[in-house]
Amino acid sequence: MTNWKTIGGSAAFITLMGSTASIAEISSQEVWNDWYQYLVGFGYEVTAAPDVTGDSVMINSMVVTMPLPDDGGAVKVDFGKITFQDQSDGTVAVILPEQKPIAISVNNDFAVTLNYDTTGMSMVVSGSADDMTYVYSAPKVAISIADLVIEGEKIDTAKLDIILSNLAGQSVSKMIGLRNIIQTMSVDSLTYDFALAEPNGGDFAMTVKGAMSDLKLDSNSTIPADVDFTNMSEALNEGLAAKGSLSWGGGGYEFASSDRGNSVTGSSSSDSGSLKFALDREMLNYGGTTTGTKSSFTSSDFPFPVDITIAEAAFNLLMPAGPSDDPKDLNLTVKLVDLNVNDMIWSMADPMGKLPHDPVTFILDIDGKANWFVDMMNPEEMASGDFDIPGELHELTLNALQLKAVGADLTGNGAFTFNNDDLETFDGIPAPTGEINLKLVGGNGLLDNLVAMGLLPEDQAMGVRMMTGMFAVAGEGEDTLTSKIEVNGDGSILANGQRIK
Numbered sequence: 001m002t003n004w005k006t007i008g009g010s011a012a013f014i015t016l017m018g019s020t021a022s023i024a025e026i027s028s029q030e031v032w033n034d035w036y037q038y039l040v041g042f043g044y045e046v047t048a049a050p051d052v053t054g055d056s057v058m059i060n061s062m063v064v065t066m067p068l069p070d071d072g073g074a075v076k077v078d079f080g081k082i083t084f085q086d087q088s089d090g091t092v093a094v095i096l097p098e099q100k101p102i103a104i105s106v107n108n109d110f111a112v113t114l115n116y117d118t119t120g121m122s123m124v125v126s127g128s129a130d131d132m133t134y135v136y137s138a139p140k141v142a143i144s145i146a147d148l149v150i151e152g153e154k155i156d157t158a159k160l161d162i163i164l165s166n167l168a169g170q171s172v173s174k175m176i177g178l179r180n181i182i183q184t185m186s187v188d189s190l191t192y193d194f195a196l197a198e199p200n201g202g203d204f205a206m207t208v209k210g211a212m213s214d215l216k217l218d219s220n221s222t223i224p225a226d227v228d229f230t231n232m233s234e235a236l237n238e239g240l241a242a243k244g245s246l247s248w249g250g251g252g253y254e255f256a257s258s259d260r261g262n263s264v265t266g267s268s269s270s271d272s273g274s275l276k277f278a279l280d281r282e283m284l285n286y287g288g289t290t291t292g293t294k295s296s297f298t299s300s301d302f303p304f305p306v307d308i309t310i311a312e313a314a315f316n317l318l319m320p321a322g323p324s325d326d327p328k329d330l331n332l333t334v335k336l337v338d339l340n341v342n343d344m345i346w347s348m349a350d351p352m353g354k355l356p357h358d359p360v361t362f363i364l365d366i367d368g369k370a371n372w373f374v375d376m377m378n379p380e381e382m383a384s385g386d387f388d389i390p391g392e393l394h395e396l397t398l399n400a401l402q403l404k405a406v407g408a409d410l411t412g413n414g415a416f417t418f419n420n421d422d423l424e425t426f427d428g429i430p431a432p433t434g435e436i437n438l439k440l441v442g443g444n445g446l447l448d449n450l451v452a453m454g455l456l457p458e459d460q461a462m463g464v465r466m467m468t469g470m471f472a473v474a475g476e477g478e479d480t481l482t483s484k485i486e487v488n489g490d491g492s493i494l495a496n497g498q499r500i501k
Contacts, residue, residue, distance in 0.1 A: 025090030030129045032057045032084050038179070039064055041225050055086040069230045073107035087124075094123040094134075101146060113147040130175040137168040157197035157205075165189045169217075178239050179223045187215040192253075203260045210253025219244030233378040236281040236322065243278035243285075266297025279321060283328060284376075287316030289335075304344040311338035311359075320391075323372050327394040330368035337361050354449045356407040363402040369395040392420045393430060401438075407449070408442040416487065425491040433489040440472070440481045471495045 032050060039046050045065040051058040059082045066075040079102055083095040098118055105111040119140040127133050143162040148155040169185030190212045197205040224238040232240075252269030271292030278285040293310040314335035320328035338359035346357050372391040375381050382390075394417065401412035414436030422431035447464060450456035468481065473496050475482035486494040493501035 026092055026125060026127055026129065026132065028055065028057045028084035028086045028092050031092045031094070031125050031132065032059070034129065034132060034173070041179075041223075042227060042229075043067065057084040059083070068106075076103075076105045078103040091124050091126040094125060096121060096123070109151055111147075111149040112145060115142070115144045115146045117142045117144075132173045134171040134173070136170075137166075138164075139167075140165055141167050153199065155196075155199055157195070157199055159193065159195040161191075161193040163191045178225070181219070181221050181223070183217065183219045185215075185217040189213045190215055204258070206255070206257040208253055208255045210251065212248045212251035214247075214249035216247050217244065233322075233375050233381075236279075236377060239281075241280035243276075243280075245274065245276045247274040248272065262300050264297060264299045266295065268293065268295040270294070281322050282320065282324075283318060284321040285316070285318045287314070287333070289314040305342070306345060307342040309338075309340045310336065313337070319376075320370065320372050321377060323375050325371065327369035327371050327392075330366070330370050330396075332364065332366045334362065334364045337363070350453070352453055354453050355446075358404075358407065361402055361404040363400050365399040365401075367395075367397045367399060368393065393418050394420070396434075398436060406446060408440065408446040410438065410440050410443075412436060412438040414485075419489055422489065425489070431489045431491070432487050435484060435486040438472075438483045438485070439475060440483075441477065442479050443468070443481060444479050470500065 029052065036046055036048070044067075047063040047065070048059050048061065051060065062079045062082060064077045064079065066077070068074055080100050081097055085093045085095055087093055096116075096118060098121070100116040100118075102114045102116050103111070104114070118138050121136070121138040121141070123134060123136040125132050125134050141164040143160070145158055145160040148158045164187045166188035167185070168187075169183065171181060171183040174180045191210070193209045195205075195207045219242070221242040221244075222239055224235065224240055227235050227238070227240060229235060249272055250270070251273075252267065254265075254267045256265040257263065269292075270290045273288065273290040275288040276285070290313050291311065293308075293313060295308045296305060298305045312335060314333060316331055316333040318329055318331035320330075338361060340359045343357070346355075349355075350357070370391055370393045374387055374390050395415070396418075397415040398413050401410070403410045414434060416432045416434030416436075418430035418432050420430045423429070425431045444465070447456065447461045451458055451461050471485070472481040472483040474480065482496075484494075484496050488494075491501070492499055
């Protein structure tokens with residue numbers, strides 16, 4: 001969390017660079033002033049010598065110094081030449097050289113110069129001083145490493161080539177007490193080629209090469225003046241908020257690495273993917289999905305190649321971000337649908353071929369209500385331990401549960417409420433009231449196969465069946481068991497109507 005300031009500020013500035021209320025007029029001086037105030041508002045030091053003429057502001061060199069937390073020094077970025085040019089229609093063109101070096105250094109430990117090359121780049125600003133719209137496009141943007149120095153040693157074995165094709169977008173920046181930035185961006189394709197080898201003939205080497213198509217970005221952020229990302233709690237109290245999404249179509253990559261005689265090579269591809277993020281004083285939300293994943297790799301540590309396919313993978317986390325007396329929404333979703341591995345992997349776990357090699361599926365989807373007593377975004381408060389419990393759990397709803405593997409399929413759903421005034425009935429846990437319904441298909445068949453494989457002794461399998469009989473009853477269909485577990489606030493627990501506690 002100590003790197004929030006550098007990461008957040010850098011990302012926000014890139015948003016400004018890559019970002020028209022067309023009736024109002026705006027001047028080049030106003031656009032430059034806004035850039036300067038924006039960066040200084042993050043606590044950065046901006047060194048620039050504007051050359052102002054009647055219709056333009058030329059910055060021959062703009063150096064932005066970003067302090068690192070905990071007296072860790074500073075990141076210094078030289079963005080080189082930027083020109084703000086008034087146009088005859090009341091708009092301003094932001095002109096970047098087609099070949100533009102950007103120098104980045106971190107103390108005396110790290111220095112890199114990036115070539116930022118554009119073809120046909122257009123960036124036009126319109127609106128007014130407090131309401132600017134950037135419209136930008138470029139048929140091609142290429143970023144590559146020109147020079148890399150680590151701890152005083154020049155690294156000639158590093159390579160980074162990133163190419164974006166048909167970049168287009170719009171960014172609206174409004175000053176409404178707080179700064180609000182709304183951005184949309186699309187890229188037809190993105191390719192990357194990375195390589196790094198240990199200098200002087202060292203053992204380590206790595207290469208990664210890949211591509212993505214049809215990228216789309218949407219974001220909406222509100223940024224207070226003089227925001228301090230090292231104090232995230234205070235920044236959120238002052239109105240910091242951000243949400244956004246990133247999606248892409250088909251893509252994939254190939255990689256290879258070697259180190260001290262060990263090597264790994266492989267590739268991965270997917271049909272589509274997405275990420276989403278949201279944060280404000282009330283809540284934190286992060287999630288993502290991928291579909292049609294196919295991965296394969298070989299390693300000197302494995303005697304055979306490994307192949308994996310996944311029809312769908314998804315993750316989502318929603319939780320309160322700040323202290324509250326009122327319950328807030330919770331969600332945890334984990335989804336892994338139709339995971340397949342090649343037969344060579346199965347042969348390690350099932351050499352006799354007794355188990356069905358069907359795809360594996362795991363789904364967990366839980367909603368709930370909870371509230372924190374402490375500020376989760378304040379690390380000092382969290383570390384202090386100056387509280388009995390961090391918060392309260394009020395509700396949990398199991399929307400979906402599925403575990404399908406090796407011939408068995410377990411599903412379930414249910415819901416519980418919790419009495420936070422009763423921490424005694426269930427030994428410190430808020431007393432729950434509710435029920436969960438479970439269904440297991442193929443459980444006995446799985447036990448039989450495990451016994452036949454010698455992985456489970458017959459007496460232990462019998463013990464499992466007897467235990468299952470206490471909690472489950474026969475359901476419709478062959479080898480099907482169902483169970484209804486009810487929990488009451490008075491401490492009683494029932495299985496299929498029979499009291500077991």
